[in-house]
Amino acid sequence: MKFIIQRDRLVQSVQDVMKAVTSRTTIPILTGIKITTTDEGVTLTGSDSDISIESFIPKEEAGDEIVEIKQTGSIVLQAKFFSEIVKKLPTDSVEIEVLNHLQTVIRSGKSEFNLIGLDAEEYPHLPQIEENNKFHIATDLLKAMIRQTHFAVSTSETRPILTGVNWRIENGELTCIATDSHRLALRKAKVEMETSDSYNVVIPGKSLNELSKIIDDSNEQIDIVITENQILFKAKHLLFFSRLLEGNYPDTSRLIPNESKTDVTVNTKEFLHAIDRASLLAREGRNNVVKLSTIEGGIIEISSNTPEIGKVVEEIQSESIEGEDLKISFSAKYMMDALKALEGTDIRVSFTGAMRPFLIRPLHDETILQLILPVRTY
Amino acid sequence: MKFIIQRDRLVQSVQDVMKAVTSRTTIPILTGIKITTTDEGVTLTGSDSDISIESFIPKEEAGDEIVEIKQTGSIVLQAKFFSEIVKKLPTDSVEIEVLNHLQTVIRSGKSEFNLIGLDAEEYPHLPQIEENNKFHIATDLLKAMIRQTHFAVSTSETRPILTGVNWRIENGELTCIATDSHRLALRKAKVEMETSDSYNVVIPGKSLNELSKIIDDSNEQIDIVITENQILFKAKHLLFFSRLLEGNYPDTSRLIPNESKTDVTVNTKEFLHAIDRASLLAREGRNNVVKLSTIEGGIIEISSNTPEIGKVVEEIQSESIEGEDLKISFSAKYMMDALKALEGTDIRVSFTGAMRPFLIRPLHDETILQLILPVRTY
Structure with a gap:
């Protein structure tokens, strides 16, 4: 294998596939990045066996030569x-x-590195996926849907299915749903499909985050x-594979x-900041809990009391x-997590x-909701 | 005690004195910030008993009212x-x-915090220092002198005196000197003095860094x-005290x-980047060592070899x-530390x-030098 490549493109692709590579793997070859050259360009692959990422760098783009392939191989x-x-190399x-x-x-x-590689034949094959039934969605909408739900997955392995987003x-x-059984985040959007298939799967929260x-x-x-x-997930020059979680997601x-x-209607930022301040003294104590009380004149009071440290009272005009x-x-x-997601x-x-x-929703938007279970203190 | 203060000024002063406060102290009151109001303004104090910082906020500055003192106290x-x-309060x-x-x-x-304070009478007194023999130096020059020497102090407590800058x-x-016995950094500058006193003291590296x-x-x-x-150290509205290290600094x-x-003369950045790259594979190995060889035509070769991983050869035209x-x-x-300091x-x-x-110095500048002891590999 021999090729000459634009450094910036190589750096970008390496950074992308690195997202799947972990040093904590039991399969030594997965600590490496696989590089394959064909007559069409260079393909980089990284994997931790849960997530696999493939980034393709074409020989040419918009008439610009990006890679010169001298000999194919891997x-x-x-x-x-x-x-x-590659990040630190001196020339373009x-x-x-x-x-x-x-x-x-x-x-x-004038820089020359001599690295001892591993045999690409031993690198695991990526899953073969038939692309009969695909659907598509705008990338920025997908990013928003991930951001608005994935934070609510469980971080505990007691119920592994809850570490994923349904x-x-x-x-x-x-419809994307995440819950750790104390709170729930839900977001809906239309997607473009060629068939009328329906699916019900659970994607690891970590995969969506990466x-x-x-x-x-x-x-x-x-x-x-x-x-x-x-x-x-297939974007331009990028394939992102994730395994799905096994088991049934709760209804x-x-x-x-x-x-x-x-029903309380309130300015999102004012509410967020008041809760942030009210919880400042409660963070050390049990559960970081604040109280909300409705009082006269449309005022909401947010408060917390941590006996050894002090107390806070915040008032918001709703x-x-x-x-x-x-x-x-x-x-x-x-x-705060819920408010930041809205x-x-x-x-x-x-x-x-x-x-x-209780439910938290934007005004006049039925596609998203956040649900939180209260804490008994009264 | 009662006063009204501009939030931004309070935030800045709190941030400054926080540099001296640590939660790892055996003296509980030092986890606090002391606030004292007089008719002149507000003084904040933080201390970990090695370093003490006092920040003063005057009642008025350039005709602008910063603090309104209603009642003095502490x-x-x-x-x-x-x-x-204070960082998160809602109004100015x-x-x-x-x-x-x-x-x-x-x-x-509409935000109200109720904190349980500690008795200011129990806060340790700051050292009383007679200011007969002071000298002065430009703040940016002082910062440069600290930056150019303090990184070379020892991080080991085997010879505590070497954890300070002489x-x-x-x-x-x-003259500021720091050494960990494997390398040494030295920087000189003129200072303005009222007397012809001489001093030889050792200041903890951590103090200078803060x-x-x-x-x-x-x-x-x-x-x-x-x-x-x-x-x-006395800057405008700021006092910074540090204890000195006891013992004699080696000659x-x-x-x-x-x-x-x-004698090799070379471009600083090219040299720095070549060393950085040459050490990439050696970081895991023993001591992160690279080799330098002079070769024909004014070329310097920097190389390293880590048998299991690979080798690097860099050439620089000196x-x-x-x-x-x-x-x-x-x-x-x-x-790299030495080159970044120059x-x-x-x-x-x-x-x-x-x-x-061996010595590393800028061309035509006698006020600074960096010294490094080589590693035996040949």
């Missing part, structure tokens, strides 16, 4: 060293050549293919209340309070009493 | 909470009032007072060679190589054989 190079090396162009016995030379200007596709609509780091914030379409145990629809007893008076306690962290200047919080889960 | 508030609170103005029993109320807009003042010249974080990069003068066991002058056998041919090995980290586009490295310490 090699696996230690990801940790290879990624550091890099030559990579595999000599005898997996010895690989990386040349750039994706349901029915009638051309994608995916959202490497896809652009553009409105270009990304293709998605779901199989029995894999999901594949969360019963959790979401249909009616409410108290847009409106409808229904019964209320005192309720909840995790400030969950509330868009829009005003939100509506719908309570059904101090012991029941 | 209190100590938990630094961790107080610093977080903050009212702080001590009620009965050390209860302290912090009000800003400051010698003689004939109106300050000091350089809170002083501005301006050319305003900073006053320095040295006593038997303390040093005091380092014998270490610095007066003559050389090989400005000049004078004297004997040379092969020498040294720590890439020490060399100013100027070109440097001269002066060797006296492969086993002797």
